[in-house]
Amino acid sequence: MRLADAGARVIKIEREEGDTARPYDKAVRGVSAYFAWLNRGKESIALDLKGKDDLALAERMIAKADVFVQNLAPSATVRLGIGLRDLVRRYPRLIALDIVGYRQSTAAREKRAYDMPVQAESGLCSVTGTPEEAVKVGVSIGDIGSGMNAHAAILQALYERERTGRGQAIEIAMLDTLAEWMAVPFLHYDQGARVTPRMGLSHASIFPYHVVECSDGGLVIVVQNPAEWRRFCAGVIQRPDLIADPRFADNPSRVINREALTAEIAGSSLPRRAPRWCRGWKRINWPGRRFPRCPIS
Secondary structure (H helix, E strand, C coil): CHHHHCCCCCEEEECCCCCCCCCCCCCECCECHHHHHHCCCCEEEECCCCCHHHHHHHHHHHHHCCEEEECCCCCHHHHHCCCHHHHHHHCCCCEEEEEECCCCCCCCCCCCCCHHHHHHHHCHHHHCECCCCECCCCCCHHHHHHHHHHHHHHHHHHHHHHHHCCCEEEEEEHHHHHHHHCHHHHHHHHHHCCCCCCCCCCCCCCCCEEEEEECCEEEEEECCCHHHHHHHHHHHCCCHHHHHCHHHCCHHHHHHCHHHHHHHHHHCCCCCCHHHHHHHHHHCCCCCCCCCCCCCC
C-alpha cells in the first residue's frame, strides 16, 4: 500500500476464491474494511500457483518486477520454486521479501502466525490492559508493524541497489517486530529486575500521565519534563507548592509517589470541566514562549 501511495505499480496475486481478508466483513462496498484499506492503489490478478501455467505467468511477472513480497505459508514458495533466495539468484536485481510469523532459522519456522498469538508471545499483552486484565492492542499491530518494517527494508534495499546494482533477499518476522518493540519493558526487567505493570490509560514510567475525571468527561494529562511539571503545578492546578515538594522532585519520584500525587491533583482547585483545563494551559503566559492546547479525550 505504501509503495502504491508513492506511485509504484503494485500487482496483488490472489487465489481464485480471493484473498481471505476480503470477506472479513462487508463494510466497504461489499469487501472488508481491512481489505479496502490495505489494498488501495493496487491491481489484482487471480492465480493458482499450484498450476503450471499460472506459476509460469507469476514468474514472468516477477522477472520484470523490482520487488516481490509474499506471505504465504512457511516454505510454500520454496516448494513452488519461487523462494526468495532462488529468485534473487535468477534475477540479481530483484528485491525479494518474505513476511513470516517466525524467523526461518528457528525451530518455530513452520508455525502459522496470527496477530493476536504473536502479540501474546512477544509479551505485549502483559503490559497492555488494566491491572486486572491483560488485553491485546485493538488493531492488528503485529501485521501492521511487520508491513511497516517491510516497507522500510524495501526502501533501504532499493537505495543500495542504486549504488551496487544488486537486489537482496529479505525476511521480516512478525514475532521479531513486536519483540523489538518490547525493548523498554525488557531492559527494565533485565537491568533493574522490574516487571512493567499494566496501567490502563496511565503510564508505567512517567507521571502525571493519566486520566483526570471532569464533570463533562475524562481528560488525559501528560507531563514529561521539568518545565511542563512547573507549568502544570503553577498554571493549571494552581499548586505551585508542589514544585518544591521532595516527593515530586523529579519524574522517578513522582512515579514512586503516584498515589499521593493523584490525591493532591484531585484535591486541588483544578477546573471541573475539561475545556477550562485547556484554558488553564493557555493562561500560562511566560515571555517568549507559546504552548499548545492540551488534548481533550
